[in-house]
Amino acid sequence: MKPIRLSVNGRDIEAEVEPRQHLADFVREELLLTGTHLGCEHGVCGACTVLIDGAPARACIAFPVALDGAVITTVEGLADDPVTARLREAFMGEHGLQCGFCTPGMLIMARDIVLRLPGADDAVIRHELAGNLCRCTGYIGILRAIRAVAAERGAAGEAPVVTRGGAVAPPLHVSPLTLPVTPTRLSTSGDERPGRGEDVPAASAAFVPEKLCNPVELVQEFEVPALRAKVWALFQDPGRVIGCLPGARLTAPSDGHSVNAEMAVKLGPIQAAFGGTGVIAADPANWTGTIEGGGVDRRSATRVQARLVYGLDELPGATATRVRVEVAYVLQGPLAQMSRGALARELAERLTAAFATNLAGLLRGDAVPAQPAPLDAGSLLFSLVKDWLRRLFRRA
Amino acid sequence: MKAARFDYLRLDDLAGATAALAEGRARPMSGGQSLGPMLNLRLARPECVVDISRLPDLRRVEARPGGILYGAALTHAEFEDGAVPDPTPGFLARVARGIAYRAVRNRGTIGGSLAHADPAADWPTALAALGARVHLVGPAGTRELAVEAFILGAFETALAPGEIITGVVVPRRSAQARFGYRKSCRKVGEFAEAMCAVLVDRQSKVHRLAIGATEARQLVIAEAGAAIDSPEIIDDILRAAGLAADPAAFRLRREVVRQAIAALATEGQPA
Numbered sequence: 001m002k003p004i005r006l007s008v009n010g011r012d013i014e015a016e017v018e019p020r021q022h023l024a025d026f027v028r029e030e031l032l033l034t035g036t037h038l039g040c041e042h043g044v045c046g047a048c049t050v051l052i053d054g055a056p057a058r059a060c061i062a063f064p065v066a067l068d069g070a071v072i073t074t075v076e077g078l079a080d081d082p083v084t085a086r087l088r089e090a091f092m093g094e095h096g097l098q099c100g101f102c103t104p105g106m107l108i109m110a111r112d113i114v115l116r117l118p119g120a121d122d123a124v125i126r127h128e129l130a131g132n133l134c135r136c137t138g139y140i141g142i143l144r145a146i147r148a149v150a151a152e153r154g155a156a157g158e159a160p161v162v163t164r165g166g167a168v169a170p171p172l173h174v175s176p177l178t179l180p181v182t183p184t185r186l187s188t189s190g191d192e193r194p195g196r197g198e199d200v201p202a203a204s205a206a207f208v209p210e211k212l213c214n215p216v217e218l219v220q221e222f223e224v225p226a227l228r229a230k231v232w233a234l235f236q237d238p239g240r241v242i243g244c245l246p247g248a249r250l251t252a253p254s255d256g257h258s259v260n261a262e263m264a265v266k267l268g269p270i271q272a273a274f275g276g277t278g279v280i281a282a283d284p285a286n287w288t289g290t291i292e293g294g295g296v297d298r299r300s301a302t303r304v305q306a307r308l309v310y311g312l313d314e315l316p317g318a319t320a321t322r323v324r325v326e327v328a329y330v331l332q333g334p335l336a337q338m339s340r341g342a343l344a345r346e347l348a349e350r351l352t353a354a355f356a357t358n359l360a361g362l363l364r365g366d367a368v369p370a371q372p373a374p375l376d377a378g379s380l381l382f383s384l385v386k387d388w389l390r391r392l393f394r395r396a
Numbered sequence: 397m398k399a400a401r402f403d404y405l406r407l408d409d410l411a412g413a414t415a416a417l418a419e420g421r422a423r424p425m426s427g428g429q430s431l432g433p434m435l436n437l438r439l440a441r442p443e444c445v446v447d448i449s450r451l452p453d454l455r456r457v458e459a460r461p462g463g464i465l466y467g468a469a470l471t472h473a474e475f476e477d478g479a480v481p482d483p484t485p486g487f488l489a490r491v492a493r494g495i496a497y498r499a500v501r502n503r504g505t506i507g508g509s510l511a512h513a514d515p516a517a518d519w520p521t522a523l524a525a526l527g528a529r530v531h532l533v534g535p536a537g538t539r540e541l542a543v544e545a546f547i548l549g550a551f552e553t554a555l556a557p558g559e560i561i562t563g564v565v566v567p568r569r570s571a572q573a574r575f576g577y578r579k580s581c582r583k584v585g586e587f588a589e590a591m592c593a594v595l596v597d598r599q600s601k602v603h604r605l606a607i608g609a610t611e612a613r614q615l616v617i618a619e620a621g622a623a624i625d626s627p628e629i630i631d632d633i634l635r636a637a638g639l640a641a642d643p644a645a646f647r648l649r650r651e652v653v654r655q656a657i658a659a660l661a662t663e664g665q666p667a
Contacts, residue, residue: 002404019404019445022436041397042433043500055473055502061432062503065404066425066447112498130584131497164473164502267551269423269431269440269512299400300438334397334437346550346611 004068008033009077017064024048024059027074035075035104039133046132049105050074055164056112075104083111086152090145098136105132110146115161119154122147207258207277209292212305215328218348222356226363228287228314228321234363235289235310238280244358245351251275259293267347272297272335274304287312302335323359327352399435406447410533410562416446418535418558424448426469429496429504430512453562454507457481463567465531468507468560476501483568484526487575491522491593494577497585507561510546513553516587520547521608522577524616525593528566534559544606544616552613573597576659578652579609590649592656594624605630607653610639627654 001016008031015030022041027033027050039045041060048059051073059074078084087110090096097103106129113120113128120128125146126139134142224231234240238254248263262275276295283289288311296303306329313322329348405422407413417424423442425431426449434440448454454469457480464483474480475492482488495501495509495518509519510530524543531540535558543564546554555561574596579588591608605620607630615637623629630653631640640646 018401020399020401020435022399022432025398042436043429044433046497046499049499052503056499057503058429058432058499061428061436063404063428063432066406066428066445066449068406109499127584128498131499162477164471164477164479269434269551271441272439299441334439 002065004064006064006067006069007071009073015064019063019065021064022060023050023052023062023064023067023072026064027059027072033074033076037101037104039101044131044133045102046105046109047102049108049132051077051108051163056108075107078107078111081111083114083149086149087111087114087145090148091142094144094148095137095141096145097141102132102134106134106142110142110149112163113146114150114153115163118150118158118160120147120150125150207279207293209279209307210294210305212307212328212330215305215307215330216348218327218352220325220327220352220356221322222360223315223320223322224360224363225320227318228312231312231321231323231363232284232287234359235312236282240362241291241359244355244362246354246358254280256280259291261293261295263295265347265351270335272300272302274302276304297333297335300334302331302333304332305330323356325352325356397436397438400438400441402435402442403444404447405444406450408451410451410453410560413446413448413451414534414558414560416444417560420444422446424511424560426454426505426508427471427503428508429500430508430514448560449505456563460565463565465563465565466506467563468510469505470507472496472501472504472506472509473498475506483566484575485569485571485573487522487526487569487573487577487595488566490575491518491577494518494579495585500585506564510543510564511553511555511561513547513549513551514587515550515611515613516589516591516609518579518588518591518608521591521606521614522593523564523566524614525575525577525595525604525606526566526569527595527602527604528564530561531563531565532559533562538562540565544614547613549613550611569595569597569602570599572599573602574660576656578656578659580648580652589645590652592649592653594620594656594660596624596660605653605657607634607639607649610637624657624660627657 001018003014003016006013008027017026024036024038027036036050036059037047038060039047043058043061049056050059052062052067053071084107087107091103109129109132113125117124117128122143125143129142129146238256238259239250242248242250242259242261245263247265248261250259251262252260257280259278259280261278262273265272274295274297276293278291278293281290288309291308294303294305306327309326311324315322327348405416407416416422421442422444423431423440423446425445425447431440449469451469454467456467458465464481466480470480472492472495475488478489492501496504506519509517510523513520520543528543529540530543530546532538532555534556536556541554548554576594579591581588588609593606595602595604603619603621603624605617605623607615615633617623617633631650634640634646634649639649
């Protein structure tokens, strides 16, 4: 807990806060100012918008611990603000709200728009309001309300007001609520509820493959200088195949049909450790096989479902084999939301490429580390350089 | 979702901050507009967040020979509003105005955007095209790198443990310089799906072009005179970079590059 001092709606607050508590939770839970609403909790929907030092900001991604000394204004603090009063009338007159969930954030953003940009036209208002989502109105009523107030201010010759960085004093309204109120904390010690730890082993129940809905699909083909039968044998050994994926390893010995595995992935600040199960099926007649699996990153609660289909073709001369690997996967949860489809795809491509490199190395007889390092840009670059050097020397 | 537990440190000087960051799993935070969502989604789980937003060195603006040094903790809104001087004919304010949303621009910082190195972010691509250089300080001392050398890939930078960005130097451009900047987003303020920035300053014979939103590091063409005159060269560059695999995405990227180049003629000058 860290001590902070804030001014909230004109009232000086001294409080002890946990660093991880965000501003919206602080004003709602500690100060009972529940006008600030929480939608997405990662800065996308705008419902939690408040004024920090007079300028609009997302309360869900601002942390009070870092706001020591700041002046906070929530929608309650705008009760007596004349601009907000005019906006409230306009929102009512133009059907600017229905359920009201987005309205506190809309009002705070609308106030900023009409102050900063008097006389703003529809295009400007749409651009400025793009960060606040509304599911009821279709925005038209909100747009009309803001346009009406902006036009009034433009016609009255009001000068633009810079709201940024405390350049204008935020309205002072002492909230009628008795402050501060600190509810009893449920727990002050570590989060020890079952299932919350990071060391909980992956579920080991038998895996039943599901159909993948709208998967991302990748195909990688590469040649290895080994007999097809040798490559085939390797694909039937789960421990060795899994070991070719950077950061992956078996968590329990495999019976040759089902696997329990874990895999660590690092992408910049994102670190995920997927634990999961899968099943292996082989079709020796056609030299193809399938590995299907699913897992969960317990830290972010991201789910992944994936299918790997491999096919082996003998190349002329029978001394080399062409390996075709088709990967299809679906990511669900925070990691998919945050890293967006394309970035996850880039990561999967890098993973598939590293898998191919490691597999080729293994078949050539190179030792693959018992537990390869988690994939990241640095180690991947290193492995590519290493591979290139190895090939260079082999040729010489 | 709520962030996992982390400790919080705010130090008064750069040396203290870099020392704190060199230890264990600490991450620097300035405006917190990229790290905040990652903390809440529990994708980033640092043991300690080191607040660098109030370090005086990171809030300064200094004229340098040939350009201006901006402290890393200056916000997008400060650039948008012209609260800091601009060594270009208004290019920085134009870029800043299109970043996310005003509520994010009020807190998000130029240094944070570079350090986060999201391929679809505005500053990494725009500053690479403008020929900016990043100033770093860390346990091993100070160094500076061109933006395109600083960013290594998606979310990957040249930052060593304990190292932070102190500022970025944007070179001065002549009043005749022109800047074309285009991005394609599903919705205003969303992450871009295609992005291109072009700088032409005939006075100093500078032709630079940067392609962002590549899912990896930016593509930067430092001598882009030929490509600007015949944009089909860019198609080959996109193909060589593996950005032509998806036909729809390829068409979108080509179009955004062409529009950015075409914008040189119409909106290179301040409004």
